[in-house]
Every structure is written in structure tokens, then in C-alpha cells.
Amino acid sequence: MATTIKDIARRAGVSAATVSKVLNRKDAFIGEETRNRIWSLARELNYTPNSIARSLVTRRSNVIGIVVPDILNPYFTELVRACDDAARLRGYTTILCNSDGIAENEEAHLSFLAGHGVDGIVLSASDVVPNADLLRGLGIPFVSMDREIPMLDCLAATVDTDCRGGAFQSASYLIGKGHRRIAFLSGSAESSNTRLRLEGFREAHRRAGIAVDPELVRCGEFQHSFGHQATLALLAGTRFSAICCMSDMLALGATVALRESGLRVPDDCAVMGFDNIYLAPLLDRPLSTIDRRIFESGRIAIDALVDFLDGPERQRSAIVLETSVVERKTA
Amino acid sequence: MATTIKDIARRAGVSAATVSKVLNRKDAFIGEETRNRIWSLARELNYTPNSIARSLVTRRSNVIGIVVPDILNPYFTELVRACDDAARLRGYTTILCNSDGIAENEEAHLSFLAGHGVDGIVLSASDVVPNADLLRGLGIPFVSMDREIPMLDCLAATVDTDCRGGAFQSASYLIGKGHRRIAFLSGSAESSNTRLRLEGFREAHRRAGIAVDPELVRCGEFQHSFGHQATLALLAGTRFSAICCMSDMLALGATVALRESGLRVPDDCAVMGFDNIYLAPLLDRPLSTIDRRIFESGRIAIDALVDFLDGPERQRSAIVLETSVVERKTA
DNA sequence: TACTCATAAGTAAACGTTTACCTAAGCTGA
DNA sequence: TCAGCTTAGGTAAACGTTTACTTATGAGTA
Secondary structure, X not given: OOOOHHHHHHHHOOOHHHHHHHHOOOOOOOOHHHHHHHHHHHHHOOOOOOHHHHHHHHOOOOEEEEEEOOOOOHHHHHHHHXXXXXXXXXXXXXXXXXXXXXXXXXXXXXXXXXXXXXXXXXEEOOOOOOOHHHHHHHOOOEXXXXXXOOOOOOEEEEEEEOHHHHHHHHHHHHHHOOOOOEEEEEOOOOOHHHHHHHHHHHHHHHHHOOOOOHHHEEEOOOOHHHHHHHHHHHHHHOOOOEEEEOOXXXXXXXXXXXXXXXXOOOOOOEEEOOEOXXXXXXXXXXXXXXXXXXXHHHHHHHHHHHHHHHOOOOOOEEEEEOOEEEOOOOO | OOOOHHHHHHHHOOOHHHHHHHHOOOXXXXXXXXXXXXXXXXXXXXXXXXXXXXXXXXXXXXEEEEEEOOOOOHHHHHHHHHHHHHHHHOOOEEEEEEOOOOHHHHHHHHHHHHHOOOOEEEEEXXXXXXXXXXXXXHOOOEEEEXXXXXXXXXXXXXXXXXXXXXXHHHHHHHHHOOOOOEEEEEOOOOOHHHHHHHHHHHHHHHHHOOOOOHHXXXXXXXXXXXXXXXXXXXXXXXXXOEEEEOOHHHHHHHHHHHHHOOOOOOOOOEEEOOEOOOOHHHOOOOOOEEEOOHHHHHHHHHHHHXXXXXXXXOOOEEEEEOOEEEOOOOO
16 A cells, blocks of 8 residues: 555644645745655655546646557657657656557547546657547647648647658759669658658759659558568669668668669669668668658657647647758668 | 546436446446437547546556666567557556666656556566565566566566577577687676576587687677677687677677678678567578567566456466577578 | 335545645734 | 734645445335
8 A cells, every 4th residue: 555645644743735735845834844744754654646646636647648650660769769758858758659550549549648648649650640530629739740630729739850851862862973763662652741752852853854764663661571572573673773762661671672682782772761760870781861860859849749738828839850861881 | 628427427417426337337227228328428428538537546547567778779669569569458558668777767667657556567677676675665566577586575477588598599509500719799797687698608618518718708788889899899809700699789789890890791700699679680681699589578478467467366477488599691 | 005126326435636715823013 | 902914734625437335216026
């Protein structure tokens, strides 16, 4: 049986309210001696406040929910860690949910988080567009990262990476290196995310006066396996001297496929990634990629959310992060 | 303002208790019509139970806390995902804490989790030996993974990997391939974990009648950077034809160092990992390693914990997982 | 008729806090 | 002397549920 405020009150010969005031440092009108007695009892009895009871009355939990498609994907691992660190710094903790990119899962998680009284939610990229009615019904402030989102009262912020710009940089870099036939690998063709990136990719070609062969663009998912499989398919059907991948995992998959086919990276085929996950520089052949400041984006998202929660004015913010190319060994 | 049970009660013209009974399916003595009215109101008003209030009275939260050193480490990423999946299957959700291997952090997290009323905790490997008094004081059932732990009432289970056996397998495999001078890279020399692995490593040599050169064993941490640095140091001071690493990240670091030094893997030097993280087969040069059934271990830990929580008999279990060698391209 | 019994629902306390408001005592100053 | 302030602390309601216990109604039975 854990110690409660009442136990302390009884032992100290005061009321529970007094104990509460002292422990919460709202003790302007509490006597020196009483105050000390309470603190030392709290220590002695190893008192830990019951956050559940506290949340029930204050309607604040100091918990932020994070929903991502899959923590196993290194990009999300980093994002989650960044959010967790940032949240902790601001006095919040996080609770994580994996949606696997499935709409029903995501909705279930949202309800779960609401029921558990999280103060805010960060909703991270995936192709699923969350049910606006659900979000509105929850009424919990949230920040949206890298996804199309309906405008709602409880939308605290959007933080997006300039994916169009990132893809543009990647393709331009490759073109600058003399490549003329560049393959493009990305996630679902329907997502706005892929659409924007493809625009950036095309724009880079346009500026260089190069036509994009539709045969070279392959959309599917951001996973390793698709990178592997799509590269094999490309290799079988056409020729190209570089692959512009829209995630580092795609790039990893592509690299493996190239090696399996007896091609050397970057001599026979250059590979560019996207994300700059922390593994990228650690690989046997360090990956050239587009940095998207994962850690920073997590921190920014949390800061925006907490500012919204704590600040009375509740201003919405729209942040977009610029990317940059990181030259390593694969392109 | 979210819908509460009272809102439904008022609209349905019944008491809150009745609504609670219906919604919790303890409605043996509730009229058919009342029941229907309540359910349809719940749907219509989009009722989500307030878990906080519920937990306060039931003293059950259906939440399990997980504390790991660092989610960024792929081994823990997988473990956490495995635990989360397993927990969800059994009606629990998880809440994650990163301790960074720092004792104070871990203790703070433990208190936090207790205050938030988690039903159980899984405490995963790190060299920090948790404060027994703290654990006992919390009184929350926990399972300990891969760490030395004092025996306590609230210890629900221990799940350990047979690290001694794993190291033995790894070294034996390498010896079987003809290697005679094998370097050994592991984490902190003080941890029981490393001690056991070193024993296994030595045992394999003993059986083969090979002496272990102390110069070849290097302990530090399980991270990539140590693998890199230690390999460079080894290369500068002695010779060897294989490296037996006690984590896949160490192996990755070692591989990079070897390549930087112009050595080919496995021709000039073989490398064995340990863990079999999901990245291992996906690398440009798929990593040979020791599989430790990460996913399974997470599931087992959660199952043991939940069995302990749900079962009235509360039997403690001690599980040890066997390892196996996975032959790929680096050894 | 008067009892029991099943059915259907209500009452109220409890979980551990926080907080708005109240009280009581002592002191100050005119 | 007494209104009014300051200081120290108490009272009780509230947060949204759950649950043990109680009540009311009608039907069946002796």
C-alpha cells in the first residue's frame, strides 16, 4: 500500500489540504514547523504522488501521446527519442503508439490516448489521413508532422520537412555529378508526400534540361524491401547511373540489390538516401543522403505543442524544416 | 468536454451505476430496453471511458512500463516493439522510458511509473543494478531481463539470454572456420553480462586447446563507436583473423574500422555479431551473428508478467533463452 | 392474504488529489 | 475597544468511475 497524502496528514496532525499545499509549494501561509514536519514525513514514508488522482482533478496529466507508424523504422525511432527528450525537458512524459500505418489502429490509439487523458498528441507521418471528426471530437491539442491534415481548432502546429526541396536537392546533386538517367524510389504514389518529392525531382531535371523517363520512377513504400525489389526490377528493364531514394531504408535496400547484381556503389551506380538516420554514417559504406534534422524536428514539434498547451494565447504555428545534402560515400 | 457516464445516465433517465454496469457488461439484471438505450446513447455521444477515473477506483491501469537504456539502440527498439505488441494482445498498453543507463534516471522513471499506476514493469538490461529498496517499496510486479537482480517478492520473472552459451557458440564457430587468434569485443568489464560471455568465449578456446591472448579481449561498451575504436586499437597493436563481437552494433563498428584500414571482410578478417537485430541481414554485407530471439524474448517477458498479474497464484518464473548462430557473409 | 423470489434499478461511498472558500486567533492602530 | 488585517490552517466538494448494498415492483406460491 503506497503512502498517500492522508497518511502524512494523520501522522502530522494536520488536514490533507495542508499537506497538499506544502507538497505543491503553495505554502505561503503554512507555518515553518508544520512545513518541515510534512516534508520529513513525506521523505520518511517515501511518498510518491498518485498522478492518477491528481490528473482526475486537475485535468492535466503532463503526458503527451506520440503516434507513429512503426518504431522499428529508424527514422521514427529517432523521432520518438527526440520527442521524448524534448518532452522530458519541459516536464512532460510521452506514451508511444505504433499504428503500422493502419487507419483503424490509429483511431484506436487516439481514443486510447484520449481516455488516458494525455494533454496533447503528436501525430507523425503516414499516408493515413486521420478522421477529422474523431480528432475534433477528442478536442485534444495535437501537432501534425509531415502529413496532410484538416484544419481544426485543436491543431496546435504543423511541422513539415520541405520534401519538395529535399528531393530537388538530391536530384540536383546527382545531376551535378554528371548523372543523366536517375531512378526515383519513393513511398505510396497516392501520398502528398511522394507527390511533392516527385515534383522536386522533376523540377531539378527541368532546370537542367533533362527529360525524366517515367520508366525510372517507382513508387511503393519507404521500406528496405521495396528498395531492394524495385532496384532489381529497374535493373532488369532499363539502365541508369544513379538512384535517388526517398528514404535511407530504400537506399539501403537499393544498395544491397546493386551489390547482389555485381554492381559497385558508387562507381557503377550512385545512391542517394533521404532522412539521414543515425545509421547512415555508420554503415560499411557510409550513405550519402539528404538531412532532414530529425532530432530537431522532434524537439520543435514538442516545443510547439507544449507552448500551445502552456501558453494561454494558444497560437497555432506552421513550421517547415529545410533540408541539406550530406555527401558521403555512395554518391 | 468529453462525454461522461453521467451524461449518458441523465439522457437515459437512469443512474450512473446502471450505465456503468451496462457498459462493462455486468448487465445481467438490466432490462433489454434500458441496455439498448444506453448503448445507443454511448455511441451517439461518442463516449470514451475515462481510464483515469477508472484506474483510481479499480487500482488497475492495464498499463505496463518498460524501461530500457536507449531506444535508439536497435536491439532495444526491437525489444520494445515486441513488448508493445505482446502487451496489446493481452489487453495492456505500454509506456516507455529511456534511462541512458544512468541509475538516477532509472530510479526517477521507476517512481514516475509507480505514480502513474502501471500494473507492472519490465526492466531491461543495463549495467545498473536497480536499488532493491526502491523496487520493494514500489511493490509493483516486474520482470527483469538480462540483468542481475536481487530476489524480491514483486519479481514476477527473470528472462535471460544464455549469453555464456551464445559467446561459446560464436567463438566455436569461428574456431571451426580455422581461426586461431580471435579478438573479443564486449561491453563494460564489470557487468555480469560481459563476464559470462567472456567465460563462454574462453571455454570454446579451452575445448579447442587454444590459449586466449589477453591482448585480444577489449571491454568497453556495446555501442558502435567502441567497436570502431577498439578495432583500430587492436589493428595497431597485434594481429588476429577474426573478431567476436558481443553486439551487432559493435560488429558494425568493427567492420567499418576494418574497411577503413583496407581490410576485407571476411577474407582478411571475419566478424561475428551478437543479437541478430533486424538490420543485420539488410546490410550491404549481411552480418553473421548470434541470434537471441529478440522478439520472442519480449513476448515471453510480457506473457510472464501478465500471467503473474492476472493469475491469482502468482508464480514466479525463470526463463532462459537459447541462442543460435546465423551464418551470413561476414564470417 | 402474506410470504418469498426474481428482476430491475438506485444509493452512496470510495479511490487520492486539488482548491475555493471558510474560520479562528492574534495583532495593529485609531 | 473594536474593525480590519495577517497568518495558519481546516472543510468540503469535485474529478469520473466502480461496486457493495439497498430498494421497489410484480409474479408465483403456500
